[in-house]
Structures are given as structure tokens and as C-alpha cells.
Amino acid sequence: MAVKERTRGERRAPGGESRPRGTLDLRLDPADRPGGPAGAKRPRKPSTAGKSSTASKTPAAPARAAAPVERKAPRRKRRGFLGFLGRMVYWGVVIAIWTGVAGLALLVWQAAHLPPIQSLDVPKRPPTIQITGIDGKPLATRGEMGGAAVPLKALPPYLPQAFIAIEDRRFRAHWGIDPAGIARAALANVLRRGVSQGGSTISQQLAKNLFLTQERTMSRKLQEVVLALWLEHRFTKDQILELYLNRVYFGAGAYGVEAAAQRYFGKPARQLTLAESAMLAGLVKSPARLAPTRHLSAARKRASLVLAAMAEEGFITRQSAAVALARPAEVVQRQDGGSIGYVADYVMDVLDDLVGHVEDDVSVVTTIDPVMQRLAERALTEALARDGARLDIGQGAVVAMSPDGAVRALVGGRNYADSQYNRAVTARRQPGSAFKPFVYLTALERGLTPDSIRDDAPIQIKGWKPENYTHEYRGPVSLTTALAHSINTVAVRLALEVGPKAVADTAHRLGITSRIEPNASIALGTSEVTLVELVSAYAPFANGGLPARPVIVEQVRSATGKTLYVRRADPRGRVVAPAHVAMMNAMLEEVILSGSGRKAQIPGWQAAGKTGTTQDFKDAWFIGFTGRLVAGVWLGNDDSSSMKKVIGGGLPAEIWGRLMREAHRDFAPTDLPGGLRDPNFRWSEPELRTPFDRDTGRTVPPAGRGDDQPSLDSWFLDRLFGRGR
Structure with missing residues (x-):
């Protein structure tokens, strides 16, 4: 070789x-x-044996065959790569064209299935319902829209700029959709390793909010594009931006910048600072996850991105952004602690019944006394914070109303932010002994008196053996003593004596609206009721025998000032005779003076009420009243689990007493209606001798009164002159 x-x-x-x-x-x-030239025509290498070789005669043949191979092989490689690249470009263009054609066809098809564009109009803004207290001061706002529309020119310039910077930087340049903006946002999100910018334009977001559902489908996205183009054709950029700012959702039930500013910062949108504006603009991305009321650090981090975007776009200087970062927005703490949410929900439940379907903005003046609302909330929440965990008490509720049924305070739970379930209005629970006044009133209306004697002894009814809480028996006792000490055996005997159906009728007459089972156990409060209806059923004792349906709306006015509703007096006549009111009040007053409700005493005031405790300590109640106010407290657990021996005369009576003492502090004492100290009270002889008929409004002969029972007038004389005591 x-x-x-x-x-x-x-x-x-x-x-x-x-x-x-x-x-x-x-x-x-x-x-x-090795092996010589390939192929049969290749010359062989000369051998050492002296054989002749044709290779020496034609030496150029193999050289001519090898030379072209050396020159053309690289060209074929280059031509192959360029050809592949060319084919890729060609087919890429073809695919892009056909994709565009298909997309355009799909867009046209979606547009054809929308309502006629010429018939579209911006939907009317849903109504705002402003809820105020009896003093006219705002309590809450309800409705799909949480705030009034604010003109764009009335807002500080950096507020709309904040939304443009973080949501749609090319808002002023594009025509509804922004391919360049989508690409830029995607690149920015990749570089920042997170979603810092969105791809939808403000026009697209507005189209979705106004006309479409929140579903995430290709069909809805295409419809969004069509509607965004229509909005851009129909309205100016400023009009689109104004609509957007007044319709976008900010969480916590706040729609629009005005509602959001009031909810989070306690001020109108016109007065928002740069830091506050940046925080609001950042909320649009995820109102729940970025809610400053629950995730303040996340909301501030998002606001810093908004400020950086504003500086990049030249809306603000970097120095202004630094100042805003150094002084971040502070979220205001709601003074009502959230309990007003229960009031607002109750108002919304009854509003349609009062004025029909609300289509325009309205102002609702409630019967709520803001001062008393705070007193009720504080009395409940502080008691639960102190003793709730120790006694296994998870929840509670408080209702206070004037004797005519006007609700002055309503707390449906310990914290509205944690649970919106309104235990004061919606929860039906067994009232226990708090139901006994209806049994005793029925007995009085059948001719008995507070001094009538009944036996406190074991009793058995078809295998059922009701027992007293103390498991002790006193023998013969007066009705006053039996009620004051919540003796179960006497209450059951009375219910059987007058008839369970009569007891149920009495309860319904006074204001109980829930279904009541007319059986022997009715005397022990086994039928479930709500707190608000039980409190209203005690109100006739506080007002002299008149009906008192619970009322929370005093007046409803339109945005133009037109009166749509005004509360009127209950048209029903008297539901309890004055004589029976006086006797019931005397008996219920004894509950607080010497019986099971002594912790509810109010110095200087006549007060009456009744405790209630259900089996296994699942519910504990205290319902009571003065001549000025009726109130009730319930404690228990939502899952009906037992508390640790919590009785109505314990913590519920303490909460009731604290609330009522503070609520009566600045008022002169008032006697209970029909009280012996009331000089204006006059007994009616027919009413003294005979019970009251709820259906006819007339007196009827007493049923089954024995000769051993004193008449009503003799009972009154005994009480007046101290005989028989």
C-alpha cells in the first residue's frame, strides 16, 4: 500500500x-x-508475481470516478437541508392560512348564533339596595351590584390607569382583541415564572361580564371576541373603561370600584390613594384568593406588581411607586364585626314580599338600632370567647325587639365571616321550658290563677315519665312556684288538663309560626321554633296583650325619594286579655326574682322571662322582657351535639342580663304592663271572672274550674293587700 x-x-x-x-x-x-477498487471494472493492484495490470494502462479511470464524489457530496447535504426547511416553511404557511380560514369561519358561525348585533344593548345595571339603621346611617349594601356607578372623570386618574397597566396595556391602541398583547403577556409570564399579566383585553372582560356566562369553553371565548369587537364599535374607549370599572367584581359581594372602595377602605372611590387603587386593580385577577380581608399579604404582593406595571408604562414615576410600596393600603375593620350581615340577609329575605321584585336602586330603612346591635354582638361574642371552648358551645344567637315587634338587634351567629347561616331567623330548635308560658297562659284562660295548686309528683303517660331537672319533687305547689322553678311535672299536668291542641293554638295566636305537635310533650317544648318567632311571641306580655309580628323594615324609598313602603301597625286585635297579661307578668317576674333566671336581674327595672334547656344540654335559652324591650338568647351547636351542662339560667341568662342592663342604662325604669304598680291599669270585671276567647274576642265561661280555685278578682285582691302570701 x-x-x-x-x-x-x-x-x-x-x-x-x-x-x-x-x-x-x-x-x-x-x-x-484494501480489496482494490470497488466493482468489476476497477483495476486491480499489481501483484509482485509480474502479472500484467490494466491499471497501469488506464490510470485515469478510477481518478475520474472518485473526483466527482468528492465535489458533489456536500452539495447534496446542503440541498437536502434547505429543501426540508423550505418544505417546512411552505407547509407552515399553508397550515397557518387554513387555520386562519377555519378560525374565521368558526368566528362567523359563532357570530351568527348570537342575538342580532343591532338588538344588543348594555344590560341595565342590577339594582343596589342600601340598608340603613333606624338613625339613617348606612349599615350594609346588598344586590348584585354593590355600589353606585361613578363617572370616569370623577375618579383619580391613577385608578383607571392601574387597571390598564395590569389588565390591558394596549387598551388605547387595539380594537377589542390584542394578539400582540397576548404574546407580550405570555412572554412576561414566562420570564417572571408566574401569571403576572392576562391575555384578555378589558373589552373582552367587559363583554363576558355583560353578556356571557363564566364557563371556560372555546365557543364562549369566540363569542367574547365577537362581542368585544362590537363594544369597540359601539362605544368609545372611555365609555368602555367606565362600564368596566363599574361592573367588575372585587370579591366580598362588591361589584364596581365604588362598592369595593367602601368595603375594603371605608371611603368613596373618588378618595382612593395610589396604593389603594393598585390593590383594587390587583383583585380582579382572583377576588377570592387575593381578598385583602383574608389574604392581606397576597393582596399587597399583587399590588406591588400593579405599581411596577404602572411605572413601566409611564403612568406614574418610579419614585411614586416606591412611596406607595412603602405605605401599602390598609384594610378597614368593619365596626359591626360582621353581625350586620345577618341583618342584611334578613332584610333581603323579606324585601320582595314588601315591594315586589326590585328593579331599581332602593334605600331600606330598617328598625335596627346600631348601638343596640353592637351591644348584642359584644355580649354574645365575648361570652363565647370566654366560656365557649370550656363549655363546648359552638354557636349562639341574640334577638332584641321593641314590644311592638320592631327588631332592634339581630345577631345570627358568633361571626358572619365564618358562617352566614342565620341562627336567629332560620335555625329551628327545641325551646325546652321556654315554651311553658304558653301552657300556663292557656291554663289561666281556662280559669286558673297564679295561686292555683297543682301536684309536683312523678307522672307516667303511656310509658313516658317526665322528670324534673333536679330529679326532686315538692308536692303541692302554686302555678307561680312551678313556673318560677321550671317544674316539669306540673307543666305536663297542665297541658293534659287544658289539652295539647289548646296549648298549640295559644302559641300560634301569640306569634309562633312553626308547626307544633299537639301531644303531651308540648309542655316541655319539644316542637322546634326559631329564636325570632319565640321572642315575638313573648312581646304581647310586654305590650299589654297586643300582637307583635317581628318587623325589620321600617321604610323603603326609591333612588328618587319616592316612598315604596312604610311599616304599619298590626291590624289584628288583642291576643291576650289584660288580666291574663298581668298574671303572666307576675309569674314570669318571679322567675327572675327567685327562680331559675336570677342571673338576668336588671337593677331598678321590672323584668320577666323564662329559661329553657333541652335534653342532653343541646340547647339553652333565655327569653325575657321589660316594659321597653323584649330579647332572647340561644346557645348551642349547629350539629346538635351536647354542651357541658349549659342551662338556660346560666350563660344565656348572663348574656341577656348584660345586654339588657346596658340597653336600659340611659332610660327611666318602666313597670311591666298590668303590673300592680301601674296606676293606669284597670281591671275589667268580666275579664277577671272569665277567660278570653281568641276567635270571637269575647269572654267565655271557664271550663272545668273547681270550687277550690279562687276567682280572678279574689286573686287580685289577695295580691293587692298581701293576703294569702
Whole structure:
């Protein structure tokens, strides 16, 4: 094998001669390769045996075959790559064209299935319902829209700029959709390793909010594009931006910048600072996850991104952004602690019944006394914070109303933010002994008196053996003593004596609206009721025998000032005779003076009430009243689990007493209606001797009164002159 050394500047010519090339050629000649030249026509390498070789005669043939291979092989590689690249470009263009055609066709198809564009109009803004207290001061706002529309020119310039910077930087340049903005947002999100910018334009977001559902489908997205284009054609940029700012959702039930500003910062949108504006703009991305009331650090982090975007766009200087970052927005703490939410929900439940479907903005003046609302909330929440965990008390509720049924305070739970379930209005629970006044009133209306005697002894009814809480028996006791000490056996005997159906009728007459089972256990409060209806059913004792349906709306006015509703007096007549009111009040007053409700005493005031405790300590109640106020407290657990021996005369009576003492502090004492100290009270002889008929409003002969029972007038004389005591 011969290796020819070619000096720099030489190369092999087709004829086998060397030419200058400038490099050292170490390649083998075809004849020198192992096995010789490929193919039958290749010349063989001469052998040492002296055989003749045709290779020496035609030395150029293999050289001519090898030279073209050396020159053309790289060209084929280059042509193959360029061809592949060209084909890729070609088919990419073809696919892009057809994709565009298909997309356009789909867009046209979606547009064809929308309502006629010329018939579209911006939907009317849903109504705002402003809820105020009896003093006219705002308590809450309800409705799908949480705030009044604010003109764009009335807002500080950096507020709309904040939304443009973080949501749609090319808002002023695009025509409804922004392909460049989508690409820029995608790149920014990749670089920042997170979703810092969105792809939908403000026009697209507005189209979705106004006309479409929140579903995430390709069909809805295409409809969104069509409607965004229509909005851009129909309205100016400023009009679109104004609509957007007044319709976008900010969480916590706040729609629009005005509602959001009031909810989070306690001020109108016109007065928002740069830091506050940035925080609101940041909420649009995820109102729940970024809610500053629950995730303040996340909301502030998002606001910093908004400020950076504003500085990048030149809306603010970097110095202004730094100042806003150094002084971040502070979220105001709601003074009502959230309990007003229960009031607002109750108002919304009854509003349609009063004025029909609300289509325009209205102002609702409630019967709520803001001062008393705070007193009720504080009395409940502080008691539960102190003793709730120790006594296994998870929840509670408080209702206070004037004797005519006007609700002055309503707390449906310990914290509205944690649970919106309104236990004061919606929860039906067994009232226990708090139901006994209806049993005793029925007995009085059948001719008994507070001094009537009944036996406190074991009793058995078809296998049921009701027992007293203390498991002790006193023997013969007066009705006053039996009620004051919540003796179960006497209450059951009275219910059987007058009839369970009569007791149920009495309860319904006074204000109980829930279904009551007319059986023997009715005396122990086994039928479930709500707190608000039980409190209203005690109100006739506080007002002299008149009906008192619970009322929370005093007046409803339109945005133009037109009166749509005014509360009127209950048209029903008297539901309890004055004589029976006086006797019931005397008996219920004894509960607080010497019975199971002593912790509810109010110094200087006549107060009456009744405790209630259900089996296994699942519910604990205290319902009571003065001549000025009726109130009730319930404690228990939502899952009906037992508390640790919590009774109505314990913590519920303490909460009731604290609330009522503070609520009566600035008022002169007032006697209970029909009280012996009331000089204006006059007994009616027919009413003294006979019970009251709820259906006819007339007196009827007493049923089954024995000769051993004193008449009503003799009972009154005994009480007046101290005989028989």
C-alpha cells in the first residue's frame, strides 16, 4: 500500500498528476485501498508475481470516478437541508392560512348564533339596595351590584390607569382583541415564572361580564371576541373603561370600584390613594384568593406588581411607586364585626314580599338600632370567647325587639365571616321550658290563677315519665312556684288538663309560626321554633296583650325619594286579655326574682322571662322582657351535639342580663304592663271572672274550674293587700 505525501499546494489531477493545493493529502489511491477498487471494472493492484495490470494502462479511470464524489457530496447535504426547511416553511404557511380560514369561519358561525348585533344593548345595571339603621346611617349594601356607578372623570386618574397597566396595556391602541398583547403577556409570564399579566383585553372582560356566562369553553371565548369587537364599535374607549370599572367584581359581594372602595377602605372611590387603587386593580385577577380581608399579604404582593406595571408604562414615576410600596393600603375593620350581615340577609329575605321584585336602586330603612346591635354582638361574642371552648358551645344567637315587634338587634351567629347561616331567623330548635308560658297562659284562660295548686309528683303517660331537672319533687305547689322553678311535672299536668291542641293554638295566636305537635310533650317544648318567632311571641306580655309580628323594615324609598313602603301597625286585635297579661307578668317576674333566671336581674327595672334547656344540654335559652324591650338568647351547636351542662339560667341568662342592663342604662325604669304598680291599669270585671276567647274576642265561661280555685278578682285582691302570701 502506497501512501503518497502531497505537499502543501498540491492536489491530484484527473490524470493522476499532482497539483499544488496547500495541504498534505494523506488519502489512499483507489488502487491502494484494501480489496482494490470497488466493482468489476476497477483495476486491480499489481501483484509482485509480474502479472500484467490494466491499471497501469488506464490510470485515469478510477481518478475520474472518485473526483466527482468528492465535489458533489456536500452539495447534496446542503440541498437536502434547505429543501426540508423550505418544505417546512411552505407547509407552515399553508397550515397557518387554513387555520386562519377555519378560525374565521368558526368566528362567523359563532357570530351568527348570537342575538342580532343591532338588538344588543348594555344590560341595565342590577339594582343596589342600601340598608340603613333606624338613625339613617348606612349599615350594609346588598344586590348584585354593590355600589353606585361613578363617572370616569370623577375618579383619580391613577385608578383607571392601574387597571390598564395590569389588565390591558394596549387598551388605547387595539380594537377589542390584542394578539400582540397576548404574546407580550405570555412572554412576561414566562420570564417572571408566574401569571403576572392576562391575555384578555378589558373589552373582552367587559363583554363576558355583560353578556356571557363564566364557563371556560372555546365557543364562549369566540363569542367574547365577537362581542368585544362590537363594544369597540359601539362605544368609545372611555365609555368602555367606565362600564368596566363599574361592573367588575372585587370579591366580598362588591361589584364596581365604588362598592369595593367602601368595603375594603371605608371611603368613596373618588378618595382612593395610589396604593389603594393598585390593590383594587390587583383583585380582579382572583377576588377570592387575593381578598385583602383574608389574604392581606397576597393582596399587597399583587399590588406591588400593579405599581411596577404602572411605572413601566409611564403612568406614574418610579419614585411614586416606591412611596406607595412603602405605605401599602390598609384594610378597614368593619365596626359591626360582621353581625350586620345577618341583618342584611334578613332584610333581603323579606324585601320582595314588601315591594315586589326590585328593579331599581332602593334605600331600606330598617328598625335596627346600631348601638343596640353592637351591644348584642359584644355580649354574645365575648361570652363565647370566654366560656365557649370550656363549655363546648359552638354557636349562639341574640334577638332584641321593641314590644311592638320592631327588631332592634339581630345577631345570627358568633361571626358572619365564618358562617352566614342565620341562627336567629332560620335555625329551628327545641325551646325546652321556654315554651311553658304558653301552657300556663292557656291554663289561666281556662280559669286558673297564679295561686292555683297543682301536684309536683312523678307522672307516667303511656310509658313516658317526665322528670324534673333536679330529679326532686315538692308536692303541692302554686302555678307561680312551678313556673318560677321550671317544674316539669306540673307543666305536663297542665297541658293534659287544658289539652295539647289548646296549648298549640295559644302559641300560634301569640306569634309562633312553626308547626307544633299537639301531644303531651308540648309542655316541655319539644316542637322546634326559631329564636325570632319565640321572642315575638313573648312581646304581647310586654305590650299589654297586643300582637307583635317581628318587623325589620321600617321604610323603603326609591333612588328618587319616592316612598315604596312604610311599616304599619298590626291590624289584628288583642291576643291576650289584660288580666291574663298581668298574671303572666307576675309569674314570669318571679322567675327572675327567685327562680331559675336570677342571673338576668336588671337593677331598678321590672323584668320577666323564662329559661329553657333541652335534653342532653343541646340547647339553652333565655327569653325575657321589660316594659321597653323584649330579647332572647340561644346557645348551642349547629350539629346538635351536647354542651357541658349549659342551662338556660346560666350563660344565656348572663348574656341577656348584660345586654339588657346596658340597653336600659340611659332610660327611666318602666313597670311591666298590668303590673300592680301601674296606676293606669284597670281591671275589667268580666275579664277577671272569665277567660278570653281568641276567635270571637269575647269572654267565655271557664271550663272545668273547681270550687277550690279562687276567682280572678279574689286573686287580685289577695295580691293587692298581701293576703294569702
